[in-house]
Amino acid sequence: xxxxxxxxxxxxxxxxxxxxxxxxxxxxxxxxxxxxxxxxxxxxxxxxxxxxxxxxxxxxxxxxxxxxxxxxxxxxxxxxxxxxxxxxxxxxxxxx
Amino acid sequence: xxxxxxxxxxxxxxxxxxxxxxxxxxxxxxxxxxxxxxxxxxxxxxxxxxxxxxxxxxxxxxxxxxxxxxxxxxxxxxxxxxxxxxxxxxxxxxxx
Amino acid sequence: xxxxxxxxxxxxxxxxxxxxxxxxxxxxxxxxxxxxxxxxxxxxxxxxxxxxxxxxxxxxxxxxxxxxxxxxxxxxxxxxxxxxxxxxxxxxxxxx
Amino acid sequence: xxxxxxxxxxxxxxxxxxxxxxxxxxxxxxxxxxxxxxxxxxxxxxxxxxxxxxxxxxxxxxxxxxxxxxxxxxxxxxxxxxxxxxxxxxxxxxxx
Amino acid sequence: xxxxxxxxxxxxxxxxxxxxxxxxxxxxxxxxxxxxxxxxxxxxxxxxxxxxxxxxxxxxxxxxxxxxxxxxxxxxxxxxxxxxxxxxxxxxxxxx
Numbered sequence: 001x002x003x004x005x006x007x008x009x010x011x012x013x014x015x016x017x018x019x020x021x022x023x024x025x026x027x028x029x030x031x032x033x034x035x036x037x038x039x040x041x042x043x044x045x046x047x048x049x050x051x052x053x054x055x056x057x058x059x060x061x062x063x064x065x066x067x068x069x070x071x072x073x074x075x076x077x078x079x080x081x082x083x084x085x086x087x088x089x090x091x092x093x094x095x096x
Numbered sequence: 097x098x099x100x101x102x103x104x105x106x107x108x109x110x111x112x113x114x115x116x117x118x119x120x121x122x123x124x125x126x127x128x129x130x131x132x133x134x135x136x137x138x139x140x141x142x143x144x145x146x147x148x149x150x151x152x153x154x155x156x157x158x159x160x161x162x163x164x165x166x167x168x169x170x171x172x173x174x175x176x177x178x179x180x181x182x183x184x185x186x187x188x189x190x191x192x
Numbered sequence: 193x194x195x196x197x198x199x200x201x202x203x204x205x206x207x208x209x210x211x212x213x214x215x216x217x218x219x220x221x222x223x224x225x226x227x228x229x230x231x232x233x234x235x236x237x238x239x240x241x242x243x244x245x246x247x248x249x250x251x252x253x254x255x256x257x258x259x260x261x262x263x264x265x266x267x268x269x270x271x272x273x274x275x276x277x278x279x280x281x282x283x284x285x286x287x288x
Numbered sequence: 289x290x291x292x293x294x295x296x297x298x299x300x301x302x303x304x305x306x307x308x309x310x311x312x313x314x315x316x317x318x319x320x321x322x323x324x325x326x327x328x329x330x331x332x333x334x335x336x337x338x339x340x341x342x343x344x345x346x347x348x349x350x351x352x353x354x355x356x357x358x359x360x361x362x363x364x365x366x367x368x369x370x371x372x373x374x375x376x377x378x379x380x381x382x383x384x
Numbered sequence: 385x386x387x388x389x390x391x392x393x394x395x396x397x398x399x400x401x402x403x404x405x406x407x408x409x410x411x412x413x414x415x416x417x418x419x420x421x422x423x424x425x426x427x428x429x430x431x432x433x434x435x436x437x438x439x440x441x442x443x444x445x446x447x448x449x450x451x452x453x454x455x456x457x458x459x460x461x462x463x464x465x466x467x468x469x470x471x472x473x474x475x476x477x478x479x480x
Contacts, residue, residue, distance in 0.1 A: 001330040008183035015176030016162045042097040058363045061157040061349040065361035066304045073161035075154045080303030087296035104279035111272030112258045138193040157253040169257035171250045200471035207464030208450045234385040253445040265449035267442045289426040346459045349445040353457040354400045368399030375392035
């Protein structure tokens with residue numbers, strides 16, 4: 001799963017009917033310190049993530065395998081909010 | 097889902113029979129301000145997107161999961177037209 | 193679907209039995225003017241594409257969804273020959 | 289499968305219920321000498337891998353095909369701990 | 385399918401049980417002349433490929449569709465040994 005930062009949100013009135021009512025957040029890939037960089041993209045939120053949260057994003061076919069996203073035409077879903085990341089016994093990121 | 101800009105269209109007479117009658121648009125990846133850059137590719141349109149629209153594109157297997165694209169041999173589908181993108185309480189993009 | 197140029201062909205005697213008799217073409221990603229660049233790869237042809245043709249290539253799981261490639265162990269298939277590409281009312285590419 | 293180095297671990301309280309109790313490790317792509325570089329990401333562990341282990345990571349849909357990860361909304365799973373890598377008759381990596 | 389060069393092999397004692405007995409080769413992406421470059425990765429061999437062979441590698445879900453790899457947790461499989469590659473009427477590669 002990719003580590004990503006929630007940076008914003010999307011409004012789309014005209015969309016596939018299976019996406020109606022879904023929360024579409026803008027996420028940006030992040031490193032293990034929580035610093036974001038690179039191409040932002042859009043993921044469906046299933047865990048009530050908020051802006052500024054560092055999250056885990058599952059991509060491609062497995063994005064359809066949460067309890068809330070079965071058979072949806074989506075290729076990215078937020079499956080978790082990260083509390084902390086740790087390397088070599090030290091925290092590189094902790095949710096504030 | 098990738099944020100992309102619709103930049104053109106494709107004509108292909110000789111193609112897989114399951115693609116007959118499909119609208120094949122050229123899209124280019126875009127940032128959250130709607131600026132396009134990078135490799136253009138072709139996506140099936142299911143939401144009557146037009147040139148200049150910023151859209152959401154679902155890629156790979158999930159492209160087969162809209163109501164209009166079941167079991168098609170396609171790897172990219174436009175699933176929504178973006179009205180606006182917002183970061184930190186400010187619009188970075190609004191459909192004109 | 194990726195826009196790609198057919199640049200050559202592949203001969204492989206020892207291969208998975210499900211690939212026997214398949215035409216394996218070498219394709220290279222191309223821009224909307226038909227200029228090829230980047231890593232060449234191999235795609236199964238289902239539309240009698242020829243060298244020099246600009247084609248549409250479907251990748252990964254959806255490559256198994258044409259009428260000719262069901263359940264094959266392939267990750268790229270040519271699904272159409274491009275007649276023309278158009279941007280902003282002008283042709284960027286026309287098949288000669 | 290990608291060769292990757294286990295560099296850390298992840299704590300996530302709020303996550304998809306199907307991910308409860310899963311060990312989520314941070315891995316970083318590595319070359320055949322075991323040197324890691326590039327974007328770190330998170331993989332589910334199924335083989336009791338430890339920090340510093342060089343591992344094999346299966347990505348995308350096939351990540352759901354181990355005995356421990358059926359139908360999970362995950363796109364990366366550790367499927368093996370590497371003992372050694374060999375090129376041209378010489379070891380490029382041996383587990384210490 | 386990607387063109388790749390077989391450069392080595394992998395030993396992994398602790399691995400998913402469905403990978404027991406599988407030959408895991410190290411491959412590196414190659415161009416149409418057979419020159420390898422870029423990130424090496426591991427693919428399951430199903431065609432008795434040997435070191436120095438230029439091969440065709442099928443990636444992601446379709447890697448599970450050979451007769452020898454049904455439902456395995458793998459994302460790359462060698463499906464053919466390349467005899468020759470040809471561009472513009474000339475061989476760019478011939479197996480020695």
